[in-house]
Amino acid sequence: MFKRALAVAVPAVLLFATGCADQSVGESPAPDAAAAKYPAKTLQIMAPAGAGGGWDTTARSMQKTLQESGLLNGQSAEVRNVTGAAGTIGLAELVTSHQKDAHQLMVTGLVMVGGVVTNKSPVDLSKTTPIATLTAESEVVVVHKDSKYTTLKQLADDIKADPTSVKWGGGSAGGTDQILVGLLAKAAGADAKAVAKQYVAYSGGGETKAALLSGDVTVAVSGTSEFADLVKAGTVRALAVSGATGADAGAGTPAPSIKESGYDLELLNWRGVVAPPGISDSERTAVLKLVDDLHNSPQWKQELADKKWQDFYKSGDEAAAFYAAESTRIKTVLTEIGLG
Amino acid sequence: MNSFMDLLAGFGTVLTPVNLLYAAIGVTIGTLVGVLPGIGPALTIALLLPVALRLDDPTGTLIMFAGIYAGAMYGGSTTSILLNTPGESSSVATSIEGYQMARRGRARAALATAAIGSFVAGTISTVLLALVATPMARLAVTFRASDYFALAVLAMVTVTAMVGASLVRGLMSLTFGLFLGLIGLDSLTGQARFTFGVPALLDGVDIVTVIVGLFAIGETLYIATRPRDLPDTVTPLEPGGKGFAWLGKADWARSWRPWLRGTALGFPFGALPSGGAEIPTFVSYTLEKRRSKHPREWGNGAIEGVAGPEAANNASFSGVLVPLLTLGIPTSATAAVMLAAFGYFDLSPGPQLFEKSPELVWGLIASLFIGNVMLLALNLPMIRVWVKVLKIPRPLLYTGILVFATLGVYAVSGNIVDVFIAFGIGVIAVFMRRFEFPIAPVILGLILGPMMETQFRRALLLSDNDLTVFVRRPLTLILLLLAVAALGLPHLPRLIARIRGREPAGRLAFGDED
Numbered sequence: 001m002f003k004r005a006l007a008v009a010v011p012a013v014l015l016f017a018t019g020c021a022d023q024s025v026g027e028s029p030a031p032d033a034a035a036a037k038y039p040a041k042t043l044q045i046m047a048p049a050g051a052g053g054g055w056d057t058t059a060r061s062m063q064k065t066l067q068e069s070g071l072l073n074g075q076s077a078e079v080r081n082v083t084g085a086a087g088t089i090g091l092a093e094l095v096t097s098h099q100k101d102a103h104q105l106m107v108t109g110l111v112m113v114g115g116v117v118t119n120k121s122p123v124d125l126s127k128t129t130p131i132a133t134l135t136a137e138s139e140v141v142v143v144h145k146d147s148k149y150t151t152l153k154q155l156a157d158d159i160k161a162d163p164t165s166v167k168w169g170g171g172s173a174g175g176t177d178q179i180l181v182g183l184l185a186k187a188a189g190a191d192a193k194a195v196a197k198q199y200v201a202y203s204g205g206g207e208t209k210a211a212l213l214s215g216d217v218t219v220a221v222s223g224t225s226e227f228a229d230l231v232k233a234g235t236v237r238a239l240a241v242s243g244a245t246g247a248d249a250g251a252g253t254p255a256p257s258i259k260e261s262g263y264d265l266e267l268l269n270w271r272g273v274v275a276p277p278g279i280s281d282s283e284r285t286a287v288l289k290l291v292d293d294l295h296n297s298p299q300w301k302q303e304l305a306d307k308k309w310q311d312f313y314k315s316g317d318e319a320a321a322f323y324a325a326e327s328t329r330i331k332t333v334l335t336e337i338g339l340g
Numbered sequence: 341m342n343s344f345m346d347l348l349a350g351f352g353t354v355l356t357p358v359n360l361l362y363a364a365i366g367v368t369i370g371t372l373v374g375v376l377p378g379i380g381p382a383l384t385i386a387l388l389l390p391v392a393l394r395l396d397d398p399t400g401t402l403i404m405f406a407g408i409y410a411g412a413m414y415g416g417s418t419t420s421i422l423l424n425t426p427g428e429s430s431s432v433a434t435s436i437e438g439y440q441m442a443r444r445g446r447a448r449a450a451l452a453t454a455a456i457g458s459f460v461a462g463t464i465s466t467v468l469l470a471l472v473a474t475p476m477a478r479l480a481v482t483f484r485a486s487d488y489f490a491l492a493v494l495a496m497v498t499v500t501a502m503v504g505a506s507l508v509r510g511l512m513s514l515t516f517g518l519f520l521g522l523i524g525l526d527s528l529t530g531q532a533r534f535t536f537g538v539p540a541l542l543d544g545v546d547i548v549t550v551i552v553g554l555f556a557i558g559e560t561l562y563i564a565t566r567p568r569d570l571p572d573t574v575t576p577l578e579p580g581g582k583g584f585a586w587l588g589k590a591d592w593a594r595s596w597r598p599w600l601r602g603t604a605l606g607f608p609f610g611a612l613p614s615g616g617a618e619i620p621t622f623v624s625y626t627l628e629k630r631r632s633k634h635p636r637e638w639g640n641g642a643i644e645g646v647a648g649p650e651a652a653n654n655a656s657f658s659g660v661l662v663p664l665l666t667l668g669i670p671t672s673a674t675a676a677v678m679l680a681a682f683g684y685f686d687l688s689p690g691p692q693l694f695e696k697s698p699e700l701v702w703g704l705i706a707s708l709f710i711g712n713v714m715l716l717a718l719n720l721p722m723i724r725v726w727v728k729v730l731k732i733p734r735p736l737l738y739t740g741i742l743v744f745a746t747l748g749v750y751a752v753s754g755n756i757v758d759v760f761i762a763f764g765i766g767v768i769a770v771f772m773r774r775f776e777f778p779i780a781p782v783i784l785g786l787i788l789g790p791m792m793e794t795q796f797r798r799a800l801l802l803s804d805n806d807l808t809v810f811v812r813r814p815l816t817l818i819l820l821l822l823a824v825a826a827l828g829l830p831h832l833p834r835l836i837a838r839i840r841g842r843e844p845a846g847r848l849a850f851g852d853e854d
Contacts, residue, residue, distance in 0.1 A: 050752075056386070057680075082754045085525075085542035089755065092539060118530045119542055167802055173530030200798050201527055206663075206670040206679075210613035213481040213667070216802055229668045339530055 038286035039103055043077040045273075046106040048090025050083045055107045058135065058271050061303045062107075062294060069297040071290060086115020086175070088123075095123045098276040102283040105131070109271040110176055113327050117334045118174030125327060129279055130320040132291045133272035135304065136312035138243035139180050140224045140255070142236045144212055147219075152240040152261040155219065156188035163194035169208050169217030173201040174339045176269045177221040179330060180242055182337040187263035196337035212236060223269060224249050225308060242267045243310075270312050270326075272319060288316050347470050350702030354710055359403050363707060366404035367714050370411020375419050379748050380428055380548065381412040382673035389681060398685040399700060403707035405681065409674055410462060410711045413617075413654055414719060417454045418726055421646065422447055425556040425741055427748070429547050430617035430653045432783045433625040435555065437638070437645025444641050447727050452587050453595045453643055454650040455719045460596075461603040461651035462712035465658035468607055470705050474694075477666035480611045485802055486809050489795035490819035491612075496788050497827045499622045509777045516768075517785020520545050527794050528801065540757035549749055550786060553762035554779050556745035558769025560738045565770060595647040598628050602651025609652075610659020613671050617656040618787050622780075624648035658708065665693055665701060 043066070047059035056079070063077040082090040090106060098104040108125065116124045143149045149158075158165050163185070170177025178199050185195035200217060202208040209230065212220040220227070220236075224247070230236045231250030238249035240261050246254040258265045275287050294300055295313050304311055314322050353359075373384045385405050416431040421438035434454065441450040468476075483491075523534045524544025535541040587595065602624045609620040628644040629635075638645065663669040670676040694701050729737070749762045772779060803809035811817050 050383075050386075080754055083543070084753065084755060085539050088542075089539050119525070119532070119539065121539070164804065173525070173528060198801075200801055201530075203527065206676065207613060209667065209669050210481050210483075210663070211485075214484050216484050216798070 037073055038283070038290060039073055039075045039077075041103055042075055043072060044104045045077055045079050046090050046094065046104065047079055047081050048083075048087035048106060048108070048112065050081055054271065055087065055109060056081060057307065059107045061300075061307065062134075062273070065294055065297055065299045065303055066290075069294070069299045071293050071297070085119050085121070086172075087112040088115045088119050088121040091116070091121065091125070091128070092123050094274070094276050095127045100278040101276055102279045102287055104276050105287070106274050106276075107271060108274050110179075110267075110269050110326065110330070113323075113330045114174050114176065114179055114334065116327075117331050118339050125274065125323045127277055128274040129277055129284055129287075130316075130323050131273045131275050131284075131287055132295070132315040132319045133270050133312050133322060134291075134295065135309040136243075136268040136270040137310060138224045138241045138247055139176065139221060139267060139269060140227055140231075140241050140249045141180075141184075141239045141258075142212065142220050142222070142227050142231065142249075143218065143239060144215070145235055145237055147237065149219070149239060150237070152256070152258060152263070155239060156184070156190070156261075156263065159185060159195050160188050160190040163191045164198055166195070166198060166219055167217045168195075168199040168219050168221060169202055169211045170199065170221040171202065171208065173199075174334060175201075176223075176267070178337070178339075179333055180221050180267050182333045183265050183267060184258065184263065186333065186336070187258070187265040192333070192336050193338050196339075268310075268312065272314075272323075291315065346698055346702045347706060349699065350704075350706035351709075353399060353699050353703040354403065354706040359400055359707070360710065360714075362400040362404040363407045363710050363714050364718075366407020367411040367711055367718055370408035370413075371415040371418075371715075371718070372411075373408065374412035374415020374417075374427060376427060376744055376748055379751060380673070381409045382677050383752060384408055384412070385674060385677045385681070389677070399703045399707075401681065401685070402678070402700070402704050403711070405678055406704060406707050407711040407714070409657055410458075410654070410708070410715055413657065414455065414458050414715055417458070417646075417650055417653075418451065421450045421454065422726065422729055423556075423737075423741065424559050425745070426551060427548075427556075429551055429783055429787060430621055430656070431649075432551065432555075432618070432780055433621035433649035434646055434653070436625065436780055437642050440639065441641035441643065441646065442730070446641060446643075447730060448723055449587055449591050449643060450641075450646050451723045451726060452720065453591060453647045455716055455723070456587070457595065457599045457602065457647045457651040458654040459712050459716040460599045461606060461653075461655040462658070462715075463709060464600075464603045465607045465610075465655035466705060466708045466712070469658040469661055469708075470702075473662050473666050476608075476611050477663050477669075480613060480663055481667065481669070483612060483815075484813065485795045485799040486813055486816040487819065488612075489792060489799055490810065490816045490823065492788055492792040492795060494819050494823040494826065495619045495623060496784075496792065497823045499626045499784060506776075509775075510781050513772065513777050513779065513781035514785045517782035517787075518789040519785075520550060520782070521786045521789035521793075527790075528797055538757065540755055545761060545786075546753065546758065547783075547786060548752055549758050549762045550765055551783065552745045552749050553765030554769045554772075554782060556741050557762055557766030558773065558779070560742045560745075561766055561770045562773045563734065563738055565774075591643055594634075594643050598624070598644045598648035599651040601627060602648040602653075603655040606652035606655030607659040610656030610671070611662040612659075613663055613669055616672060616787075617653055617660075618783070620652040620656055621649035622784060624652040661704075661708075665704075668693075 045059045045062055047056040049055045059079045063079050066072050066077050082093055087108065091112060094104060094106045113125060115121065141152065149155050155166065168181050170181070178196060178201065181199050182192050182196045185192040200211065202211055208220050208222055209227070211217045213235065224241060227236060227238070228250035231238050238251060238255040240258045241247045241249055241255050242258055244257060244259060244266050246256045246260055249255040273291060275284070279287070292315060369384065370381060373379050373381060385408060413430065416426060416428045417434045417438065420426040420431040420435035422442050424435050424439040426432050426435045438450045438454070441447065523541055525532055525542050532542060605620040605624050606617070610617060625645055625648060628648040629638050632638060632642060632644055634642060660672050660675050663671055664675045664679060668679065670679045745762070746759060749759050750756070752758070769779065799809050800807070810820060
């Protein structure tokens, strides 16, 4: 019995080994020739989170657009999900297992930048080949309709006078929402660490909404789309949005931006795409061109409109500089509020 | 009677051949998905979203999604009953008595009471959804962290019956579950606990991984360790066909009350923003066990133990729709994905949805009725087919289960570490079976532990570490007092007897063996 199992297992292992060898041999020669007709094989787009979330939706929209606008050179694109730890598990896989493979792309975003810091991930975005940022969503600061706060300034004055006077609610610890709370406290001149300690993390927008409605928290911070309906219904009031300029948070009239309210702060929950480290310059150019074509296609414009995503396109060196700047800023604020 | 007219209009929207086809497709896919361990309705709907977008038919799509959910809930109970391999946490309670029924040749009756119970619960809770959605949702969002904590404590003490015959073993299982629930990033501070430097553990151990490990993999490995002790096929079947729909007169008589009680538990729990489908199934199981006139049958296949939890499980889905439709608050993974679907169709659930798109809301509610009828129509005859699974030779059957379990775990996370965790838990489960540790308390600890901890700490954080928060709010206080009562009442006769200096007359509700 054992012998027979061995007889099956040995060739299988050999087959596996040779298969791997073939693959590595097939990829290394003549990157320039490969880059000329990129993609030369199935394009893998990794969504470093579960199905249905923001990164997954972005990856699937990219896949759909690339296929429908015929940008794939006759090849196809596949999306796969690698879940966990704010995307840092997917990031580690991209950096360690897919080096030099220009056909492996990964969706990334601000949440991963925060996750790298809070999870003490050994790899960060600087280890990847940045390609582009694609979309962004503004955050919104909301209070219950019966709250005493009608402007962001009143709120900021209160936390400056007493950091424990306001209870905040939002998404997971160290995520975009808590980062915004920390940045806002800093901008208001309040004790950022003491303010961030008053932050209660909820799993998902549903729980945050319920906590604001039940009166558990004074202020909720979330993506604009999450609260649009309650703002529209008049159940909650939007104090400010986190983009550069004011935007409609659901009420029909624009809510002021944090900047317009007098605090020098802008934070967008952006999403983008990166390639593994070690790809050649010509391969990088080819990937950049592909994503550029994707961004310029009418199908992508349609996707942006359908999903209500804000276009936030920076490509190549500009994207790399942006990733680096965001990483520094987020690391600083997370360390200051004690989550680094 | 306005709601009633709206509902009639809803039926008008839904009863088109195309929509009925969507409902049929949804129910069929859902049943299949439910049968496969690991792959649940949330993942299925998420994967179907891009397809659904192209259909450009909001009503049809939502009808299909509702069908998938209902079908998955039912499909999950099929494998729980026949093979003791629940795929979702909400069918764990069903598997306890359901599998024992199947082992005694009563698989058909167990499947039938599950199917009819799901139908009854689905129908009643949909009526409740139509009638009381708005006031119910208003009530649900008044629950604060301290109330949730008290509710979790109450749930924990009421479901002690799950602990089984031996108190010590039961508590050890529970503690194992509590430990598993601690693994990962602490939700409030983001600190890693028990992750041993493994990044894949940062998000904690997924409950689906644990369930597949404990049940599907554990059961398979356990069977594999004792090939000679067992007959070639899983169970002999009692000759079927007695009574109406495979249920004899006595079965009907013993099933209908648990169905109703299960519905009454499932619906409100589903409506709570931090409720869910699991707790009501466990509470229903305990309730039925306490009330049962046949206490000796428990542990050997009491039909009430299938009827109650299955009804609770299905009723909770209509409950989940209450805050989703009226406030846009998703309370389960599936609801969150459905919320995304609403978004794509430019529909924002919430206070305006009932006014702005009544045809859609009432169409969805009507489609839940249709889905329930279709599920019953599909599944009652299918029982004949399902029980054939039991005739598959054991080695083939369990090989298949192992393959699908492994695939299911990998499909959810795309991470091989999760597969290792599932198998590791499976090996532990083999020893738990060998030494007669109950399995269900592990799930209980895994669900209730994190809920109690998180809500307790949230309540303290929000009250600036003032412990009186748990006695200041009337609702919290009432729930906690109920928990004390639930814990103390079974002991009361004994205490009184002791005070009067006499020997106790009765035995304890649990822990008999020790």
